[in-house]
Amino acid sequence: MDLQLVGKTALITGSTKGIGRKIAECLASEGVRIIINGRNQEEVAQVAQTIADRYLVETVAAPFDLANPKERMDLFALAPDIDILVNNAAIFEEKPIFKLLGTDLMRYLQVNSLAAAALSQFYLPKLLKKNKDGRIIFIASEAAIQPPKDMAHYAATKAYNLSFAKSLAMETKGSSVTVNTVMPGPTYTEGIAEMLHNVLPDVHENLRESTYMRENRPSSSIQRFIRPEEIGQFVTFVASPMAGAFSGEALRMDGGMVPTIF
Ligand SMILES: NC(=O)c1ccc[n+]([C@@H]2O[C@H](COP(=O)([O-])OP(=O)(O)OC[C@H]3O[C@@H](n4cnc5c(N)ncnc54)[C@H](OP(=O)(O)O)[C@@H]3O)[C@@H](O)[C@H]2O)c1
Structure with missing residues (x-):
């Protein structure tokens, strides 16, 4: 399938590792010019x-902390004109609810929610003016609907996302512009490998993933972690003009973890 993405420009926040990097x-x-971001x-x-060497596309380095309003302005100055914005950057860890401090709650909100909102407020009017897909x-995450x-x-x-x-x-x-959310389930990134090592230190490396899924994620149908490239391919399709009929959708890709139809 020709996704008709050649020559477009995409900003993927938090794209130095994990899911963002695969996106x-x-x-x-697909021939997209890429803006790479991380801190x-x-x-x-x-x-x-x-990425420039491997895929023979132009890339731009955008090393900014997106939770910092001043650094967001620096990003807007460096990359004022894009076609695709993927709000991917986020932080996560497990912490019991009564141990959460006000500063924890604010930091999570600033990185995961407010930065993505601010970027969208800046870029959407420009995308609408251009009106070219x-x-x-x-x-987001399946955690948004199954916390x-x-x-x-x-x-x-x-x-919030x-x-x-x-x-x-x-x-x-x-317009031909769309805004959507993709909600991955548990996905195997470097951080997850480390987490499995910490959670199941006595289980053999080859059995950690299946043990964790069986014991900690019993509702998953696929009983494995999603691979970042699976999400990368899906997001690439959603980013393409071929996906113009998805608008305002919350697209689940959670391996069957959420046990509801919608
Ligand atoms: N992995 C999963 O199981 C899973 C499941 C559902 C949803 N998700 C979602 O998928 C997305 C990617 O997750 P991931 O597992 O790939 O995460 P990851 O491996 O931890 O990568 C996060 C990326 O975001 C960057 N980042 C973090 N804070 C930033 C900031 N303030 N400004 C700019 N960049 C920042 C990181 O680089 P620096 O730290 O160097 O800045 C890194 O490039 C997140 O939105 C996450 O919530 C993940």
């Missing part, structure tokens, strides 16, 4: 160079 690679493989300057530059995609007990601070920020994206989508009426 960047999948888009690059570590060296890492951002290195990932941007690797512009895309905003929020990477885990020890991740209240995280899950609430992902519910869902709600904000839906309101933004209403602003696109009559």
Whole structure:
């Protein structure tokens, strides 16, 4: 299928590792110019160079902390004109609800919710003015609709993404621009490998994933972690002009974890 993405420009926040990096690679493989973002300057530059070399596309290094309003302004100055925004950057960890401090709640809100909202407020009017299949995609989580007990601070920020994206989508009426949310379930990133090692230190490496899924994620139908490239490919499709009929959708990709039809 020709996804008609050649020559477009995509900003993927938090694209130095994990899901964001795979989204960047999948888009690059379709001929998209890529803006790489993360907080570590060296890492951002290195990932941007690797993707440019591997996929023969132009890349731009955008090493900014998106929770910081001043650094967001620097990003807007560097990349004022894009076609696709993927709001992927986020932080997460398990912490019991009564141990959460006000500062924890604020930090999660700033990184996971408010930064994505601010970027969308900046880019959506420009995408609408251009009216050429512009895309905003929020990477939320199945936790937005099935909040885990020890991740209240995280899950609430992902519910914010869902709600904000839906309101933004209403602003696109009559245009070729769309705003959608993708909700991945548990996905195997470097951080997850480390977490499995810590949670199941006595289980053999080869059995950790299946043991964890059986004991900690029993409602998953696929009983494995999703691979970041699976999400990368799906997001690439949603980012393409071929997916123009998805608007204001919350697109689940959770391996069957959420046991409801909608
Ligand atoms: N992994 C899962 O199981 C899973 C499941 C459902 C949903 N998700 C969602 O998928 C997305 C990606 O998750 P992941 O597992 O791939 O995460 P990850 O491996 O931890 O990567 C997060 C990325 O965001 C960047 N980042 C963090 N804070 C930032 C900030 N303030 N400004 C700019 N960049 C920042 C990180 O780079 P620096 O730290 O160097 O800045 C990194 O590039 C997140 O929205 C997450 O909530 C993940």
